[in-house]
Amino acid sequence: MASSDTALAAGQRARGLAPFLRSQMRNIAPFLTLIFLSGFFALASPSFATLDNLGNILTQVSVTGIIAVGLTFVILCAEIDLSIASIANVTGIAVAYFTLQESYVNIPNIPLPGAAAILLAILLCALLGLVNALGLTVIGIPSFIMTLAMMQIAAGISALLVRGQIAYKVPGVITTLGSGSIGGIPWIVIVAAIMLLGGHLVLTYTRFGRYVYMVGGNREAAEYSGLNVKLILGAVMVISAVCSGIGGMLGVAHFGSAQQNEFDTYLLDSIAAVVVGGTSLFGGRGGIGNTIVGLFVLGVLNNGLDHVNIDSFLKILIRGLILLAALVINVYAQRLREKAVE
Amino acid sequence: MREDRSPILELQGITKSFGGVEALRGVDFALSPGEIHGLVGENGAGKSTLMKIIAGVHTEFSGRFLIDGQETHFRSARDAHSAGIAMVHQELSVAPDLTVAENVFLGNQPTNRLGLVQWRRMAREAGEQLARFGIDVDPMSRLGDLPIGLQQLIEIARVLFSGARIVILDEPTSALSPPEVERLFATLRRLREEGTAIVFISHFIEDILRVSDTVTVFRNGRKVAETASAATSKGALIEAMIGRGGEALEHSYSDDLMLPQPSDSSVVLKVNQLSLARSLKDISFEARAGEVLGIYGFMGCGQQELSRILFGKLKPDGGTLAVEGKPKTFASTAAARRAGVALVPESRRAMLFHQEPVYKNISISILDRISALLLKPAQERDIAKRQVEQLQIRPPVVGLDLGMLSGGNQQKVALAKWLTYPPKLLVLCEPTRGMDVGAKNDVINIVRDLRAKGLAIIVLSTEPETVLSLADRILVLKRGALVREFTNEPVSKDRLLEAA
Structure with missing residues (x-):
């Protein structure tokens, strides 16, 4: 029945280009931002637009990218996860805690074989995600508050495990994935790319992915359609925690150490990547594609500011302003789309 | 009773239309002090529209509007309020998280010279007011913790004791238990003695007949009858509401x-x-x-x-x-x-998901029947096309966002x-x-x-x-x-x- 689809296309054309662009504002604006920023830094600094530097940017956004995969699921459901950075941190610390450290590291840890250490670390982050899920769905604590508590709980576990010390060793495979490279391409970039691709496939081509969008689009309608909304919300909280955990383990290997508060900046960066990319804070709109654009915007911004001569303290303010601008666009894009549909 | 007093409110030839559809056609309506005036009619007969005109919610209409014999035109609900007109809407409009006393004094809490709320005075006065109504609750308890009927009574009490000269009650008894209805009626009768004019809208015709002095019947935007309550019966009122004869275009279901x-x-x-x-x-x-x-x-x-x-x-x-x-x-x-x-x-x-295409709206409830893990969009579209054809949903384009469809077609999608x-x-x-x-x-x-x-x-x-x-x-x-x-x-x- 190609005819009805042609009719649809014709209908959209008849309604004109402007409404179509308005309804696509959420996807267009981040792209324009990215092009603008790249162009600006390329002109401002000769060292910015090089292949080497592209590799730097990719490596720099990899850990954020891995964490942002799970967060995209959460935000698509119109929830939030503030515990991602803390869970990343505690998982990274846990995998080091279960690995034999050098004799000068003064942590009373439990060395285990590498596979066991990784398995325990993954179980830990999944368990913390499950606690988030139960708090949100069974008890009914808003995710904002529930994950705020979890942020503190995970930080507490981290503190108890390392007791102010620094651990260095993680299992070999984690070391390779976090800091090694193959054919000149860092493994961590490959892992991030695979996870982003996996997230995209799940969201676009699976039944679960559809449910995530529908729950985010209209939670009440999802419930009246007979979906198990609580199960879906619980699942995205666990997915978010596990993605954070993986990001945390590789991050620890990437940085070469596991310590308290190591991931603090990743909370804001991950949320910023998802939202700057255009995924709606009200749920139901956006996706991994948006998150990837968001990651690049953030990566280009962070990296580019290092290439131009600018007060390093001012950089923090600039990042804040860019995030604010993205939020404004996000909210407006939602309104424009609602107007286009109604 | 009303002959010997001049009306407090008088409406003459009120006509009001919404987008070309006439909701009220040349309605006359008068209200005297110390009168309880019952209003009956089917959904959409025009009762609520008329009351919203009186309460200053609808400000665009034609016809004469007199208060105390003076021609008046309200520009807002606030104008109506300052003219002494208050309305209790059918849906509760209380603040469940505030105390009973705060709800009673919502918007005009007693304050001292510094502008601070006088809590003790507020609680005492709220308690006294509610006691007059036969409600015995702690004024400092949270309103939302009380049963719905009691909440409704408190809201009604707030309006009744706000000093309004004209009080409009829209369907006040639907959530009340029989003893609560009794309490409400006792209070209405007392307010009638004090000279308040009350309009009482209800589907419960027995309630109307028991408490009101006069009943007005609306049908299709027209006033079709106005009689003394004592001189009519439930059957007669129902007959007037539904109407006999060929006035209605649709099947009227008035026959057995x-x-x-x-x-x-x-x-x-x-x-x-x-x-x-x-x-x-x-x-x-x-x-x-x-x-x-x-x-x-x-x-x-x-x-x-x-x-x-x-x-x-x-x-x-x-x-x-x-x-x-x-x-x-x-x-x-x-x-x-x-x-x-x-x-x-x-x-x-x-x-329904207004920002999603029709086919996703149709398939959402059956996705687990057609796909275990991976979606099958082609099959989803086929299923949707069959439903769209069978239910004659217009336009027959399953990729269109649901929000673009008309209400009736959306309803069909909900069924589909x-x-x-x-x-x-x-x-x-x-x-x-x-x-x-x-x-x-x-x-x-x-x-x-x-x-x-x-x-x-x-x-x-x-x-x-x-x-x-x-x-x-x-x-x-x-x-x-x-x-x-x-x-x-x-x-x-x-x-x-x-x-x-």
């Missing part, structure tokens, strides 16, 4: 309709002694395969709650459900769906969600509300087709026409209890209204 023999097919749903707080009391009934069971009642009679319990959205306080003989306690709507129950709620917004793999029991709330005649007939035909396929169907509606046009058997729900069953006997609109 013969319901068929009770069906002896298998019982799909058995409800036993269901109860829910103040909303439902000991509800027991059965729904059978190939039968349309109509449940009629006024707004707030417990229909909504009942439908939500059947679909696992609300948990009952007591009672049991059994689907095809198997006892069920639905933990979620997903569990109800798996057990073969489907619900189309009265609000389309509540079950459940039809690819038909459920055992289909619960429809207000299936034809707000539809034009053509769309209504379409829905009626769809429901009849489904009945022929052997589904058990429950239709819940506050519109007698909807129930009469669809049902094989009719239950009447009144204030949370089943009060009458119509089966194998003649039924008509007046008989239904009489029972409710």
Whole structure:
């Protein structure tokens, strides 16, 4: 029945280009931002637009990218996860805690074989995600508050495990994935790319992915359609925690150490990547594609500011302003789309 | 009584239209101090529109509007308020998280010279006011913790004691228990002695006849009768409301309709002694395969709650459900769906995704039947196309965002969600509300087709026409209890209204 689809296309054309662009504002604006920023830094600094530097940017956004995969699921459901950075941190610390450290590291840890250490670390982050899920769905604590508590709980576990010390060793495979490279391409970039691709496939081509969008689009309608909304919300909280955990383990290997508060900046960066990319804070709109654009915007911004001569303290303010601008666009894009549909 | 006093409010030749449709046509209305004036009419007859004009909500209309003999034109509800007119709307508008006293004084809390709230004085005065109304509650308790009926009484009390000279009560008794109704009526009578003019809108004609001095009947935007309450009867008022003769374009259902023999097919749903707080009391009934069971009642009679319990959205306080003989306690709507129950709620917004294409709206409830893990968009579209064709949804483009469709077509999509793999029991709330005649007939035909396929169907509606046009058997729900069953006997609109 190609005819009805042609009719649809014709209908959209008849309604004109402007409404179509308005309804696509959420996807267009981040792209324009990215092009603008790249162009600006390329002109401002000769060292910015090089292949080497592209590799730097990719490596720099990899850990954020891995964490942002799970967060995209959460935000698509119109929830939030503030515990991602803390869970990343505690998982990274846990995998080091279960690995034999050098004799000068003064942590009373439990060395285990590498596979066991990784398995325990993954179980830990999944368990913390499950606690988030139960708090949100069974008890009914808003995710904002529930994950705020979890942020503190995970930080507490981290503190108890390392007791102010620094651990260095993680299992070999984690070391390779976090800091090694193959054919000149860092493994961590490959892992991030695979996870982003996996997230995209799940969201676009699976039944679960559809449910995530529908729950985010209209939670009440999802419930009246007979979906198990609580199960879906619980699942995205666990997915978010596990993605954070993986990001945390590789991050620890990437940085070469596991310590308290190591991931603090990743909370804001991950949320910023998802939202700057255009995924709606009200749920139901956006996706991994948006998150990837968001990651690049953030990566280009962070990296580019290092290439131009600018007060390093001012950089923090600039990042804040860019995030604010993205939020404004996000909210407006939602309104424009609602107007286009109604 | 009213002849010897000049009217406090007088409306002459009021006409009001919404987008070319006349909601009121040349209505005259007068209200005297110390009068309780009852207003009856079907949904959409114009009662509420008239009251909203009086309360300053609608400011655009033609006709003369006099207060104390002075021609007046309100520009806002605030103007009406300062002229001493207050209205209690049917939906509760209280702040459940504030205390009883704060609710009573909402917007004008007593303050001292520094602008600080005088809590003790506020609590004392609120307590005194409520005591005059026969309500004995701690003024400092949280309003939301009180039963709904009591909340409603407190809201009414707030308005009654606000010093207004004209008080409009829209459907005030629907959520009240009989003793609470008594309390309300005693207070209304006392206020009448003090010279307040009261307008009382209700579907409960007995209530109107008991408390009001005068009754006005509306039909199709016209005032069709005004009589002293003592000189009329429930039957006469119902007749005036519905009208006899060929005025209505649609089938008026004013004549008797013969319901068929009770069906002896298998019982799909058995409800036993269901109860829910103040909303439902000991509800027991059965729904059978190939039968349309109509449940009629006024707004707030417990229909909504009942439908939500059947679909696992609300948990009952007591009672049991059994689907095809198997006892069920639905933990979620997903569990109800798996057990073969489907619900189309009265609000389309509540079950449709306006920003998603039509085919995703149709497939959402059956995705697990057509795909285990991966989506099959082509199959989804095919299924949607078949439904769109069968239900004649316009435009027939399954890729279009749902929000682009008209209301009636959206309603059909809401039905289509459940039809690819038909459920055992289909619960429809207000299936034809707000539809034009053509769309209504379409829905009626769809429901009849489904009945022929052997589904058990429950239709819940506050519109007698909807129930009469669809049902094989009719239950009447009144204030949370089943009060009458119509089966194998003649039924008509007046008989239904009489029972409710």
